[in-house]
Amino acid sequence: MVRVTPLGRAAVLAVGSELLTPSRVDTNSLFITEQLNLLGVDVLLKTIVGDDRGELAAALRAALARVDLVVCCGGLGPTDDDVTRDVVAQVLDRPLVEDGEVAARIEARFAGRGLRMPGINLRQAMVPAGARVLANGHGTAPGLWVEHGDRLVVLLPGPPRELKPMMAALVDGPLRERTAGLSLVRRVLRITGRTESHTEEAVRTLYAEWARAGVPVAATILASLGQIELHLSARAGRRADADAALDAASSQVVERLGLDVYSSDGRPLEQVVGDLLAARRLRIAVAESCTGGLLASRLTDVPGSSRYVDRGVVVYANDAKTDLLGVPAALLSAHGAVSEPVAVAMAEGIRARAGTDVGIGVTGIAGPGGGTPEKPVGTVAVAAALPDLTRSRLFRFVGGREMVKFQASQAALDMVRRMLVSGARS
Amino acid sequence: MVRVTPLGRAAVLAVGSELLTPSRVDTNSLFITEQLNLLGVDVLLKTIVGDDRGELAAALRAALARVDLVVCCGGLGPTDDDVTRDVVAQVLDRPLVEDGEVAARIEARFAGRGLRMPGINLRQAMVPAGARVLANGHGTAPGLWVEHGDRLVVLLPGPPRELKPMMAALVDGPLRERTAGLSLVRRVLRITGRTESHTEEAVRTLYAEWARAGVPVAATILASLGQIELHLSARAGRRADADAALDAASSQVVERLGLDVYSSDGRPLEQVVGDLLAARRLRIAVAESCTGGLLASRLTDVPGSSRYVDRGVVVYANDAKTDLLGVPAALLSAHGAVSEPVAVAMAEGIRARAGTDVGIGVTGIAGPGGGTPEKPVGTVAVAAALPDLTRSRLFRFVGGREMVKFQASQAALDMVRRMLVSGARS
Numbered sequence: 001m002v003r004v005t006p007l008g009r010a011a012v013l014a015v016g017s018e019l020l021t022p023s024r025v026d027t028n029s030l031f032i033t034e035q036l037n038l039l040g041v042d043v044l045l046k047t048i049v050g051d052d053r054g055e056l057a058a059a060l061r062a063a064l065a066r067v068d069l070v071v072c073c074g075g076l077g078p079t080d081d082d083v084t085r086d087v088v089a090q091v092l093d094r095p096l097v098e099d100g101e102v103a104a105r106i107e108a109r110f111a112g113r114g115l116r117m118p119g120i121n122l123r124q125a126m127v128p129a130g131a132r133v134l135a136n137g138h139g140t141a142p143g144l145w146v147e148h149g150d151r152l153v154v155l156l157p158g159p160p161r162e163l164k165p166m167m168a169a170l171v172d173g174p175l176r177e178r179t180a181g182l183s184l185v186r187r188v189l190r191i192t193g194r195t196e197s198h199t200e201e202a203v204r205t206l207y208a209e210w211a212r213a214g215v216p217v218a219a220t221i222l223a224s225l226g227q228i229e230l231h232l233s234a235r236a237g238r239r240a241d242a243d244a245a246l247d248a249a250s251s252q253v254v255e256r257l258g259l260d261v262y263s264s265d266g267r268p269l270e271q272v273v274g275d276l277l278a279a280r281r282l283r284i285a286v287a288e289s290c291t292g293g294l295l296a297s298r299l300t301d302v303p304g305s306s307r308y309v310d311r312g313v314v315v316y317a318n319d320a321k322t323d324l325l326g327v328p329a330a331l332l333s334a335h336g337a338v339s340e341p342v343a344v345a346m347a348e349g350i351r352a353r354a355g356t357d358v359g360i361g362v363t364g365i366a367g368p369g370g371g372t373p374e375k376p377v378g379t380v381a382v383a384a385a386l387p388d389l390t391r392s393r394l395f396r397f398v399g400g401r402e403m404v405k406f407q408a409s410q411a412a413l414d415m416v417r418r419m420l421v422s423g424a425r426s
Numbered sequence: 427m428v429r430v431t432p433l434g435r436a437a438v439l440a441v442g443s444e445l446l447t448p449s450r451v452d453t454n455s456l457f458i459t460e461q462l463n464l465l466g467v468d469v470l471l472k473t474i475v476g477d478d479r480g481e482l483a484a485a486l487r488a489a490l491a492r493v494d495l496v497v498c499c500g501g502l503g504p505t506d507d508d509v510t511r512d513v514v515a516q517v518l519d520r521p522l523v524e525d526g527e528v529a530a531r532i533e534a535r536f537a538g539r540g541l542r543m544p545g546i547n548l549r550q551a552m553v554p555a556g557a558r559v560l561a562n563g564h565g566t567a568p569g570l571w572v573e574h575g576d577r578l579v580v581l582l583p584g585p586p587r588e589l590k591p592m593m594a595a596l597v598d599g600p601l602r603e604r605t606a607g608l609s610l611v612r613r614v615l616r617i618t619g620r621t622e623s624h625t626e627e628a629v630r631t632l633y634a635e636w637a638r639a640g641v642p643v644a645a646t647i648l649a650s651l652g653q654i655e656l657h658l659s660a661r662a663g664r665r666a667d668a669d670a671a672l673d674a675a676s677s678q679v680v681e682r683l684g685l686d687v688y689s690s691d692g693r694p695l696e697q698v699v700g701d702l703l704a705a706r707r708l709r710i711a712v713a714e715s716c717t718g719g720l721l722a723s724r725l726t727d728v729p730g731s732s733r734y735v736d737r738g739v740v741v742y743a744n745d746a747k748t749d750l751l752g753v754p755a756a757l758l759s760a761h762g763a764v765s766e767p768v769a770v771a772m773a774e775g776i777r778a779r780a781g782t783d784v785g786i787g788v789t790g791i792a793g794p795g796g797g798t799p800e801k802p803v804g805t806v807a808v809a810a811a812l813p814d815l816t817r818s819r820l821f822r823f824v825g826g827r828e829m830v831k832f833q834a835s836q837a838a839l840d841m842v843r844r845m846l847v848s849g850a851r852s
Contacts, residue, residue, distance in 0.1 A: 017646045018657055020469045021612060022460035025451055034448035043446045044481055048472040051646060055470055055492065062488040066481065079626045080633075081646055113822075118623040138825070159650065161825055186448065222449060231449055286740075292726025293719035296740040300718025303794050303827055305742075311750065312740030314712075314722040320737040320780070324750070354746070368729050401729055 005150060006180040010041050011063035015075035015084050016158060017050035028073045028163055035171045040182025040235060041069065051081040060091045068151050074158030076141035078121040084155055089128035092148050096126040102133055106140045138162045145174065152178065183239040187246045189253055190263040191228040192414045196221055199228050202256045215245035225399050226407035259418060269413045270298040276420045277308040285354035286312040287325050287346040289337065290364035290380060295409040310356045325349030338363050338375050340392040343383035351385045359385040360412050366404045380408040384415045391415060431576055432606035436467050437489035441501035441510050442584060443476035454499045454589055461597045466608025466661050467495065477507040486517045494577050500584030502567035504547045510581055515554035518574050522552040528559055532566045564588045571600065578604065608661050611668040615656040615679055616689040618840045622649035628682050641671035651825050652833035685844055695839045696724040702846045703734040711780035712738040713751050713772040715763065716790035716806060721835040736782045751775030764789050764801050766818040769809035777811045785811040786838050792830045806834040810841045817841060
């Protein structure tokens with residue numbers, strides 16, 4: 001069948017009663033949107049319904065009346081409240097039929113883990129007649145691709161680790177073939193060390209210039225504790241043109257903000273630091289009090305981090321600081337556990353004991369308890385020791401316990417990054 | 427006018443083009459849902475549209491066909507892309523008229539800050555004829571309450587600090603009068619140690635019984651790696667009756683699933699373990715390899731965890747395992763770093779060196795590299811040492827690096843929980 005109209009307007013339909021409670025928000029649509037934007041497809045509408053046949057049917061009909069591509073996520077599980085397959089078959093007016101290959105694949109998946117397949121999992125092998133089955137490498141629910149006149153309905157499983165690779169594969173293949181091939185490209189510049197308004201002041205005069213360019217670039221600033229993001233986007237017939245426009249805009253921002261921009265290619269701070277360490281063949285060890293393991297955990301979130309992470313210690317109790325790091329008891333009593341001298345002793349102590357090139361020390365008060373008038377909750381001392389240089393700084397963070405932990409780990413990583421980039425010789 | 431039908435079914439309509447980009451998610455609807463649930467009103471549908479007249483009109487019409495209460499948020503600002511007032515007036519077929527009081531209030535607000543009111547702000551004084559104006563104590567955009575036959579449309583401003591007090595005031599007053607005064611109460615049971623389908627098989631025969639009860643209880647199962655959640659909800663005239671129905675349903679589930687249910691009051695696993703440790707006045711120390719600090723970080727996410735967390739060590743390098751934990755080099759070479767004997771030596775080593783009651787050891791292959799045919803990525807050995815008992819187990823987890831780390835930390839916490847609850851005497 002020859003198609004003349006490329007898909008251009010999409011709706012995302014998220015299915016799950018939990019998404020209608022006060023504690024859960026749909027985030028799958030963010031990834032789906034990002035992927036569709038890569039093809040120049042705009043999302044015009046998101047709808048979220050519960051595991052309810054009537055509501056899902058109404059929402060699907062409403063979406064089909066507005067757009068030419070509907071991406072549904074969720075409700076493909078094996079249980080009674082997983083109704084997406086049934087409702088889509090009903091709205092598109094075709095029967096559900098069992099797909100033998102899918103059934104065999106699910107059975108094999110259970111067998112591979114030494115488990116018997118519960119009978120209810122066979123529901124996942126039922127597909128609307130004429131649908132194309134999308135393989136799921138990470139779970140039992142296959143995705144489905146259903147053509148409906150000049151409209152397309154794609155069903156994806158709800159768990160993000162199943163949905164994301166499936167969606168990405170569609171964008172690389174069959175979905176790309178069905179769109180105009182315009183590329184909407186986004187880029188995120190990640191920034192530390194200045195506030196949202198100071199970032200805005202520094203870059204806002206660029207906005208008008210970008211808007212008038214041959215390939216216009218749009219910008220938005222998003223701020224959260226410990227991190228500012230500048231989101232840029234450009235749309236062009238060729239992806240290379242959009243990329244070039246974003247390259248130019250990014251360079252202008254970096255010119256104005258300098259080292260405060262730590263990433264313009266999506267890498268999180270722990271990976272930027274890890275890449276710097278790996279490139280210089282340096283090993284690191286960390287000593288944490290208030291961050292409680294978060295700093296080590298972020299460093300080790302990066303694949304391959306065992307090349308440069310030697311060890312970490314979480315020293316909550318004072319005697320652990322003395323035991324494991326050799327922090328003198330006298331230093332602790334003279335300055336208090338939350339102080340720059342103690343952070344320095346921790347950083348230099350872990351560096352010496354582990355025999356690594358770099359050591360980090362973090363000590364602070366994450367709250368909600370433990371604050372004093374001189375050292376309120378959010379007070380955190382951070383130190384980094386390199387072969388020829390040790391730096392330390394006292395921070396005052398705001399926010400709850402987890403936010404203080406995050407900002408402290410961010411400050412520690414950023415201190416090491418700046419020391420490595422701005423040329424502590426090592 | 428006497429109304430006989432109380433409002434019971436609601437839709438939330440969030441307006442704003444930024445909510446259709448890959449980086450922003452609507453969160454206002456969570457607060458609105460929580461507030462509506464307090465009145466026993468269910469949210470059946472959420473729709474998110476951009477600042478687009480056509481899409482907003484279609485979404486509002488679709489919502490009005492399904493529910494009796496539509497809460498719109500956003501799009502009430504003074505600029506051209508704030509279209510909510512216009513579209514609502516058009517869909518409900520009434521003219522927009524200037525409200526003199528609102529105009530005066532906006533002008534006074536500017537004057538109070540020593541500013542001239544920009545002409546465009548007068549748009550915010552235009553209201554659909556017959557609408558009731560809702561005062562905004564934190565901004566210039568008034569809310570609006572528009573009756574439409576037996577349906578109600580409420581318009582709230584988008585900024586959370588304006589929306590929240592306005593919504594809360596409605597729930598305390600006019601909205602309460604328009605609903606049946608029922609309470610919708612939710613409860614989440616958190617489960618480990620079995621798959622989604624096996625959980626469903628064990629409890630599904632309860633569903634029909636719950637549905638027929640005097641106060642019916644609805645259930646949904648949600649699965650993610652390392653954790654199953656069973657969401658229960660009940661609606662009743664008195665909150666106490668809903669609570670009692672949920673208590674009874676929870677007890678039935680616990681009867682069937684036993685210790686696999688670790689929480690029925692919202693507490694995450696790290697807090698359940700922390701509370702058990704605190705109640706028994708036990709202190710804990712952890713030794714982690716593949717979890718890289720995540721286990722310590724989760725334990726220390728709990729406020730007050732310094733009472734029972736003594737220390738943690740992250741031992742990525744083999745010599746760190748020997749140095750910091752006394753794991754014999756011979757044991758490492760005999761069994762490999764990822765093995766139950768090494769996990770046991772790590773748990774007992776950290777327990778002995780820290781002088782704590784409980785020690786945990788975790789060693790595994792988080793991936794993506796490092797797997798072998800006998801020990802593929804996802805292989806993790808976990809051990810927990812208590813004063814009179816040490817246990818260990820070898821797991822095979824699926825998923826990417828961060829998911830393996832999470833599941834391993836979950837398995838370690840769960841092992842300690844089961845040992846503490848099922849009566850390792852200590």
